[in-house]
Amino acid sequence: MIGQAVNRVDGPLKATGRATYAYEHWEAGQPLYGFIVGATIGKGRITRIDTEDAERAPGVQLVMTYLTTPEQGPRDESIPFEYWRAQPVLTGPDIHYYGEPVALVVAETLEEARSAADLVEVEYRAGRGRFDFGEFEDVYIPKTVNAGLPTDTAVGDFDAGFAGAEVKVDQQYTTPYEFSLPIEPNACMAEPRGEDLVIYVSCQITDAARDSVASTLRMAPERVHILAPFVGGGFGSKLGIHSETILAAFAARTLRRPVKVAMTRQQVFQLVGMRPTSSQRVRLGAGRDGRLSAIAHDVTMHTNPDIEYAEQTAATTRSLYAAPHRLTSHRLTALDLPRGTDVRAPGEAPGMLTVESAMDELADALRMDPVELRIRNEPTVDPERDVPYSDRHLVDCLREGARRFGWENRPATPASVRDGQWLIGYGMSAAIRGHFQGPTAVRVRLETDGTAVIQTDMTDIGTGTYTILTQVGAEGLGLPLERVRIELGRSDHPTSWGSGGSWGATNSCTAVHRACMTLREKLLDTVRDDARSPLHGLDPANAVFSDGNVGTDGASEALGEIVARNHPEGVEAEGRTLFMGDDPNYSAYSINTYGATFAEVGVDADTAEIRLRRMLGVYSVGRVFNPKTARSQLIGGMIWGVGAALEEEAVVDPRSGAFVNRDFAGYLVPVHADIPDVDVVVLEGYDDKANVLGAKGLGEVGICGSGASVANAVFNATGVRVRDFPVTIEKLLPGLPPMDA
Structure with missing residues (x-):
């Protein structure tokens, strides 16, 4: 099955509208709707915020501002990866960038919430913001760049190598701010269930979403349940959660009712983050025969003053071409703009x-x-x-x-x-x-009817995860595709690194393969010792799994029969991949x-x-x-x-x-x-x-x-x-x- 051009197994669900995305869940009954009110200045401070008219508007149930938001957990910079950290919002009167949330209005309908949002009166004392990348020359050196890569590298003597080159290129290039902009805007529905909170959210990493929500709301992680069975695109913009998720969660806990919040397309531009703008100097020195003697790539890019992001823009230059004298560097200049974030092929693309x-x-x-x-x-x-x-x-x-x-x-x-x-x-x-590898776990369960269930919190952001996991599981257990069922995007399933960084497919498929190999060993041990099986005493080395059966030397038995007789509750195994830092390769x-x-x-x-x-x-x-x-x-x-x-x-x-x-x-x-x-x-x-x-x-x-x-x-x-x-x-x-x- 691996390597075949199989049609998407989730294709019929999506084509018929039966694939349920974050904003489309109705299991909890009639929800309330939230609408985010954004700042209309880029730097400064709120001097007055009046919500009385909004609170009196038809259908309004809650208007939340920094004055009424419950206590939040702080961002913990000791957590290695940004997406697992707390993401507090409405933390005070200071405005850090244009569009930053200053209020959430919750009403019985979306139209009522959006109309009432216009009634929230906010007065500001504007400060002098830093907005123009070309205006400021002060830069600083980050400790590392994205993915923990070194900020600078040097091999040989670049200055000497470049000076002695017969042919030189020394040019400055600039790249603009760019956005991910998936079809599905960032959206969430939060549903309170007793002391627990169920979050239907458009995210790429469910484990990160759970930890981030839990730490922000000061909840135990096991009380937060993330569900993201279908995600309408991500491209990096949904690796972490954003303000709509935290605000929906707070509102749901306050009102004890389900609350939906989705960003408008314009809000996505201001609230989700973007690829930083950059100025890049590239120097190439070569002989007349074209062989490079020196290569340098120096990058300066924007960052938010409060949440540093250093895209690894010069990193691929380190491995691409041979040259004895080499230099790469990254520098940052702080601007009062939304934070930079991973956008498809962060670093490599620009x-x-x-x-x-x-x-x-x-x-x-x-x-x-x-x-x-x-x-x-x-x-x-x-x-x-x-x-x-x-x-x-x-x-x-x-x-x-x-x-x-x-x-x-x-x-x-x-x-x-x-x-x-x-x-x-x-x-x-x-x-x-x-190529990156992250820690991933997958559970494969074989039922008594001979079907397999593959479970992981891995997400499918439209890339085909459901399909390729089906293929790997079918090949691993020798089952037809229709007898493999994939369950994704639930935080109570085994933990993965989710979809992103081009690591999702290989991490999850490798873990599925290993789980299937372990499950095969369990089944072979079972039939070898089972006198009731036609495969009793078989040599495992000769066993073949095919078409829902296991056979050897002319004898065979259906997997479902083996499981039903020996494992009436089903049998399962887990497969894992290591973090790349723990893998010697x-x-x-x-x-x-x-x-x-x-x-x-x-x-x-x-x-x-x-x-x-x-x-x-x-x-x-x-x-x-x-x-x-x-x-x-x-x-x-x-x-x-x-x-x-x-x-x-x-x-x-x-x-x-x-x-x-x-x-x-x-x-x-x-x-x-x-x-x-x-x-x-x-x-x-x-x-x-x-x-x-x-x-x-x-x-x-x-x-x-x-x-x-x-x-x-x-x-x-x-x-x-x-x-x-x-x-x-x-x-x-x-x-x-x-x-x-």
Whole structure:
């Protein structure tokens, strides 16, 4: 079953509207509805807040402000990961960023709550906020960056190596604020049950959600029950819980009734967090033969003053190309804006956008094929950790991609090929992303009717978790797919690291596989010692599990019969994966996924309108559980790259700290008309250092570098290099060559 392109097992539920998301649960009866009131200044202090008119409005049951919010637990910085910490809201009169919650209005209907929210009167004393990233030059050095990676690295003598290079690239690039923006906005329903609290919430990590709610509300974790069976997208924005969940929980406990709170789309822009804006300096020094002698990647990005977030933007530069002299660094500047947070491929996406653009600049300076340049700088061991790669096929991705794309037809000279009104260009980029492993537990139970139930608090954020766990469980126990049932997203199931970081599939599938192997051993021990079984005395080494039976040497017995006779209550086993820091493979090897992206664009010679004409990605990700869902994930990532290159950009009002384009009318993302022909090829592989299944995460490698392939294609089409992303008409138009050139 593993490796087959199985249709999504939850597809019929979603297609018929029977998949229940956080805001759609009605088990508790008629709920109340909450609406968040946000601050209308970006920095300052509340001097007066009047809720009387709102409290008298029709249907209103509660108006909560910092004056009435119950005592909350503080953020505990000693907890290693942000998403497990308390997330207090309405903690006092100080305003830290625009849109910060200042009140929650709860009413019998959503319309009543939203109408009454307009009646809450808030007066402020505005302070001078820091909102403009380009205005402030004071920076500081974080202790570490995201994922606990080192802030800076240095190998060799970069200054000497760069100074002695025959060909140099030294450029500054900027990337904007970007958002995750899944289809399902952040939403929650909190239901009090005696001393317990049941939270139906859109989250990616149920264990983190439970601990965060419990510590914020000062409850015992076992009193908090998280349910997230279906999540309508996350992309990092739901790794932790947010204000709607804490506010719903407080309101439900206060009123002793279920309370639903969902963010509006505009509130998602202000309250959930975003990819930080960045200024990145990339320096490359090479010989005339194209071999890099020095590489440096220095990043400065925004952070919130109270909740530090340092995206690991320069981290992938450490493993991508060979060069004896190396330097990477991360610096932060504090702004009074929402906190930075993980957005799909945090660090790798903005970092590779710039580094792969710089590599294209180096190829142009050398008059060398960009594919050949990358192949010449292929390392034999990790150039900074000095350990071998577990399974590296980047060169294979580059060569196969070039062959399939027809790279030999690439215009050698920028702005030299036209198709009528359109300037035509090709671009490419490499991709790398680290593979992560987190502690995960899964329970597999075999029932007396021969069906299997797989339970874990792992979530499915639309990536296909239900399907691939079904496939691994079916193969592990030799069952048809329809006899495997998956139960996800409940905090009373075995604990996982959830969905995120491209670790969810491999963690949970590896744990399922191990649970199935343990369960097989239990069943074989049972029949070997059971004189009533036709398999009595069998040699376990010859046993075959297939089609719901176990057999050997011509004899077989149905799994259900074995279980019913010997385990009338069912039989189960647990499988686990370790935290990567406890797995010796992750210190002995550099474990990554790889890819190469190729793009063709057309640029209107008069208007500078950019149109993607086709795109190809070739990836090496180890073993693939399901080619159909894998292809979907990789194509989705590539489309994110197109958005990062050409469209996505959140703009801050420097007077208030508000995002002025906080909706889909102003914050542009690719739509169907923008994405014509996108193809994906996944090379066959098996990385035995990653896990026993040989698989690696692929949800995010598709976005890594893909934006650079588009930006490089724009340069190839026009001869204009835009280093301030996204590449938009007003940045490109002034440099376009005349039509008769």
